[in-house]
Amino acid sequence: MPEGRRLRVGLVCPYSFESPGGVQNHVLGLARFLSERGHDPYVLAPGELSETAAGMLDPGRFTTAGAAVPLRYNGSVARVNFGPLSAARVRRWLREHAFDLLHLHEPVTPSISMLALWAADQPVVATFHTATPRSRSMQLAGGVLRAAIEKLDAGIAVSESARLVVIQHLGRDAMVIPNGLRVADFARAAGPRRTRTGRPRLVFLGRTDEPRKGLDVLLAAVPEIRAAVGDVETVVAGQGSRRLPAWCTPLGTVLDHDKAALLRSADVFVAPHRDRESFGIVLLEALASGAPVVASDLPPFVDLLGHGRPGLDPVGDVFRVGDSQALARTVIDVLRHPNPERIGRAQQLARQYDWARVGAAVLSVYRATLAAGPATDARVAQ
């Protein structure tokens, strides 16, 4: 298949790279994939490049949209920006780079993605990450928002549930392309997992002070798990102001390669999220690193782990959202009955989400979008 010409792609990330997050990682991973394929990606985001981000993205390809303001959005604290100054920066960035195509992330957040959508006169692809609708705020924003959404040439949703939200609330279709990961980063040196302490190790990853990440659900389950299988180590990795019980091992923020090592050391990876996860890349990272996964039964998790699909053996266990006792029972069962065959299948599944495949799918949406672009682009797109 001909790769086609080199594309100048403008990627807009609404959240700052100074704080870790699924959308940020996705944008960085996509930029790296596009560069490796010989394309020409540029990234606009609020704030500055963090050290980790600079390792994935050439700083020459990064433009800041200005200082970011911490703001609550969709249950998380996100650093976003808005206003005339940001709008002017977005316009200047668009003008200076003359992109073939713009790829916005989370275009219906109050952010530079939305500002870029307004200002864009080139073909626009947008990825919807969040599964939870904010229909009320969308109604209030009214015609302006609808007009902006009409400008999109192609929508991408990271999961089937995210796609349904796009269809129902925005009246637009979207192609399902999941988030990607570099499987090699996680699967590398897959030696025997043995924890230093000798105790079975439960691993939690995510902000500690955000109820939707569900740390409470896990902490409430630990006594029951200990009563059943003896002492366990509970490793909590993630930012947050919350005070943890003395029996927890707090790690704070973990960098990418530490995260991979941590996941490989897990005897059970627990994802007790309560709400609003659109995809669950962290689950895939855990699967890729060969950790048994126990997750709450949010639709994207259930989907990813392969429950409720006839003829498909699940690659992880789920429990009812928010139910600590069910979590405890599931973890106890996993610790008592190790299942290497399932871990093999889990790693195989994770490989399907490697950037090589995910990125190629994104590129095919770019090509199809350009093929339907303004007349001048139609010929060169193929």
Add this chain to the structure above:
Amino acid sequence: MTVVDVAAVLIILLLAIGWRLSWLATRVDRAHARAERTWAALDAALVRRAQRATELVQTPGVDPASALLVSDAAAAALEPDLDHQQREQAESDLSHVLEVVGPTLTAGADGLVAEQHRATLSRRLHNDAVATARALRRRRVVRTFGLAGHAEEPQPFEMADSRQLLWPRDGT
């Protein structure tokens, strides 16, 4: 209120209405233009698919029965004077044939699958654009003031195509 005040209020009101109508008309126009472009792209993708299929079965080593099946379906899809419905039918028939015969072709089958995917993707983009244009056309303001002008109502293109699109679980 004096007559001048009333007149001023009326003028402002009319300007506001006019501005809103022209804004809507721009959106309607843009949506129609996009639907036309996505149709051109879909049309091109479907033609390429049929041509690619024809080429593929002309390579040596393909059995004559497969060759006949595929070229017959492709020729029907490439027929120049089909109306919308006939085209939908012909393209669906080609999809079915390719779905059955395609995997048995040893050489070039990957390229054909890629063409199929491109056509499916183009169709999704087209139908999405059509839905946007039609939603705008349905709005009362747009109908009352005839903001769609003489633009023909865009039609979605319905056909059987790749069940799997970009992702194995997409659309399931």
